[in-house]
Amino acid sequence: MTLTQLGAFVLVARLGSVRAAADVLGVSEPAVSRALAALRQHLGDQLVIRNGNGMELTEGGNRLFGIASQMVALGSEAEAAVRMAHGAPQSVRLLVTSTIAEFIATPLVEAFGRRWKGMFETTSGVASAAEMRVLLPNRLADVALGPEIATDPTLGLASEPVLRYRMVVVAAPRLRLHGTPGRWQWLVDPSGTDPDSDTGRLLRAYRVPEARIRVFPNQTAAWAAAADGAGVAPAVATLIAGQLRRGELVETELRAIHGCWYATTLAPDRRSDGARYLRNFLGTPEAMHLMCAPGTGVPPSRFRPPVYVTIWS
């Protein structure tokens, strides 16, 4: 399986013709046909089959198509990325939990970029604690901001506390709660599916069964549902201050628990430059301040959609 073969296959699938693909690639038609034949034999699937006038993808070909497209594109991207690297800013990859991504990551990344103007180009991605634990030692990310990851220092990771916060449980003012917390309806953001997050630990501490948990696409939506009386929602105290002030939500009688965000990197002697600078920045008063204030939106030109990180290999 070669990149050339995959490229030929992608083009055939897109254009629906071997000959057309050959013309685009600037090679003879048999060359493309052979590449296709090699792929077919290697993967044990016809991939594309003649269908009267045109070619049709098999189900296997359909699945391969998306993956192959990415591989081909990544190939050229790789060349471009390496050539661009000369004199370009260093890239820093920050991993965060979904809650941090929603409120804090964007202003934090922007402030870091301003602090060391032009030196770094930071991207942030959403990941669970388990994924962070894999991505960091494999150098697929530089810094993780979220729950404590490295309780065991032998793995080469170092987690340091960055910010302590109060975590409260809120509900609509008129909501009447019956029974133990384990019988309430809990409305959480995606970090609730991560057993290592503060939300996950909270749910486990109160023995909330899966049936009593509803996951919302983001923290604000979970709070909106809570304001509608659908149940209770955990929240970082400083981030929900607005809703409490306006009276949409109130704290329940559950006592607040304390959480902490940690910055995790490789051990100090193995850190990349970017990891070092970003780690230090997270300890500055400016970063502290940003972490306490909920996001206020960004201008369109500076908006970047979040990246959800998946583990490759």
Add this chain to the structure above:
Amino acid sequence: MTLTQLGAFVLVARLGSVRAAADVLGVSEPAVSRALAALRQHLGDQLVIRNGNGMELTEGGNRLFGIASQMVALGSEAEAAVRMAHGAPQSVRLLVTSTIAEFIATPLVEAFGRRWKGMFETTSGVASAAEMRVLLPNRLADVALGPEIATDPTLGLASEPVLRYRMVVVAAPRLRLHGTPGRWQWLVDPSGTDPDSDTGRLLRAYRVPEARIRVFPNQTAAWAAAADGAGVAPAVATLIAGQLRRGELVETELRAIHGCWYATTLAPDRRSDGARYLRNFLGTPEAMHLMCAPGTGVPPSRFRPPVYVTIWS
């Protein structure tokens, strides 16, 4: 540039040693060293350099590393995907706007899966209208749900209206608005950055300058900021019913405009099976009902983080 070479490079970068990588791969050490040399020459970058005891990545190597990891992983994923395709459910890829992704996509995909149990496996991704226009004809997606895309039928795309809705502009009850709408502060979700979305068209119609727009990571967060008195926010009437009922937000005097979601696929004779079935499902009363009701969260086991689609090549 070969997949074998990239695999060798990734392993060297991860393990920090050519010899260790060779041991893992089960080949001799010079073989790995050669692969590395070939990559270095091809890309014109040292990629990794000896640093006393261990190897250090150059900035170019750092960038290549992430991309190469993906490529290697995608390689094995491709083989697995094709082999799994025999007898497995067909995969259907649905593109949606960020607003639809937030409230509607998950229950819609789930209902579709229940309707044709086991026949299809649907994934949804967030994309702008411009991206949809590229992804659909290239068969990188099967169905798009969002603004009208195919005004010109010669491209081989067919957009059909699915659901009409009222779009209102809301604000905090006590907010006093001065001047023309173009001077207000507008709080929008990521679809506001897409000029072809209804939100984008609305902003253009009122000539709102970039400085007066704040983009929030999701629609609910934009509404929460509006409830806090930070400005006005556009909203699909049926999705914001809860906040209006609770009195957190009220409609402004701007008259409601009408929007419509369209389902776009390839022309009928070129549609895949999945596209055909999903397109028909979108016209059923069940789908209509789901599109009018805001999301209520899902159990943890059924939660899937959103995929943000980027265009490959």
Add this chain to the structure above:
DNA sequence: AAGCGCGATGCAGGTCCCGGCACACTTCGA
């Protein structure tokens, strides 16, 4: 029924990749 377009395949040549072996070179530690 004949013609035509298109894809698949046998044949042959060139190129490049991949593997191992041997050996020069650098760096670290004793």
Add this chain to the structure above:
DNA sequence: TCGAAGTGTGCCGGGACCTGCATCGCGCTT
């Protein structure tokens, strides 16, 4: 200062990949 470990590089053989030319088979068109 000298060994040890590890990396980079000739050298070479085997094999896989890429290419073009010619040819065959298939289905659609006329």
